[in-house]
Amino acid sequence: MMNGAVLVLTDHTDHTTDLIVHALQQRDAHVVRLDLGDERLWLDAHLDPDTGRWRGQIGDEHRAAHLDQVTGVLWRWPGPPAGHPAITDPAARAWAARENTLALHGVLATLPARWINHPDAAAACRKPGQLVTARACGLTVPDTVLTTRGAAVTAWADGRTVLYKAQHAAGADPDTMVTAGPADPAALPRHLGAVSCFQPIITGPSIRLTTVGEQMFAVRITGYPPELIDWRPIQDRLAFTPIPVPAPIAAGVRAFLDRYGLEYGALDFIETSRGWTLLEINPTGMYGFVEIQSGLRITDAIADRLLTPPPPANPRVPRAGRQPGPTVAP
Incomplete structure (x- = not known):
């Protein structure tokens, strides 16, 4: 285990994270929970030219974490950074939100901590x-088709029972889950409207x-x-x-x-x-x-992992050959 702060980044409705925070506190860990989408969030960061590390603090009106003391980061579901509420022009506020996103994600992504999970990897x-x-x-893995054409699904299915599944569980209404369900290839329209995923139904x-x-x-x-x-x-x-x-x-x-x-x-x-x-x-x-x-003790495993020192390394940068996709901020 190690001394330092565990930075928890998620929204205020993520009740599963409450379990992890409680487990960390039982281990006497210093926990700072923040939501990047909180309008009250603030950042004071200074790049040390000698070490190449960001130092300073990130916090809200209740708590703050020293960047150079963060040894573990739980990245769950932080909200998208927003523009300051005092900015009344919608276009200017959207610009400020983009600036905040690039800066906040950019600084945090370099922290040489134990990440669960690093946003670039996720x-x-x-x-x-x-x-x-x-x-x-x-x-x-299942036989899978991604297509925008209904006819392509019909040809691929060839009499099999198939299902449709979304690439993301949240739909047009973020409070409604898009579940996987059976699909009738013969009833699909010519144009599907979006790239759609189909797989055989596996029993x-x-x-x-x-x-x-x-x-x-x-x-x-x-x-x-x-x-x-x-x-x-x-x-x-x-x-x-x-x-x-x-x-x-x-x-x-x-x-x-x-x-x-x-x-x-x-x-x-x-x-x-x-x-x-x-x-x-x-x-x-x-x-x-x-x-x-x-009854599986998953929360304890996550808390213990966040308090386990990461391998010695420089601030997090992609390693050649490790990630099969590009490194991007969510």
Whole structure:
């Protein structure tokens, strides 16, 4: 374990993070929780030309963290930085918001801390790339089509039962989840309106694998009707039974996470007679419902990992060959 501050970056409605903050406080850690979307957020940063490190503070009206004392960062769901509320012109305020985003993300991304997860790594882990990387790491992935044309789905499906899934769970209404569901290729319009993802429906129990550093927490999910493809809307009514992770799956997942530089991931699999098929990974996925209903101590693992010193390194920069995608700010 180490001394220093743990910087927690998420919005005020992220109740899963409340569990992590409490666990860190029980370990006598100095925790500073901030939301980058808070209009009251402030930054005083100075680049030390001798060390090449940003020093100074970031905070809101209640708390602040010294940048050079941050040893762990939990990056969950921070809101987008906003322009100052005193700026009344919409265009000027939007410009200020962009300036804040570039500066805040740019300074924070250089902190040589234990990140769960670094935003560059999380942003690079897009769903189309996930499937390619997972297959290269020895994991089984579904046959997948991404297209804007309904006719392409019809030709590809060739009589199979298929499903549609969104690239992001939040839809036009951010309070409404876009769930995966069956699709009728013959009923699709000529133009789909957006690039759409289709896969064959794979039957078998769902597996949720939550990874924290080197630790893996897997559960088999049961209790949902067989016709239900996406169990998330009724997760509070399901059973989550802890199970071991097969050695080949564990090896493939570790290779996958290392390729992206991820410390944490919530991975969804389907268990078939031929093994586990990876559907996707969410680098900032929820885990609280799994812990509550299975008894697995995921929160403790995250708190302990945030307090584990990172390998000696310069401020975080992409390492050649580590990340399969470009380094971008979310």
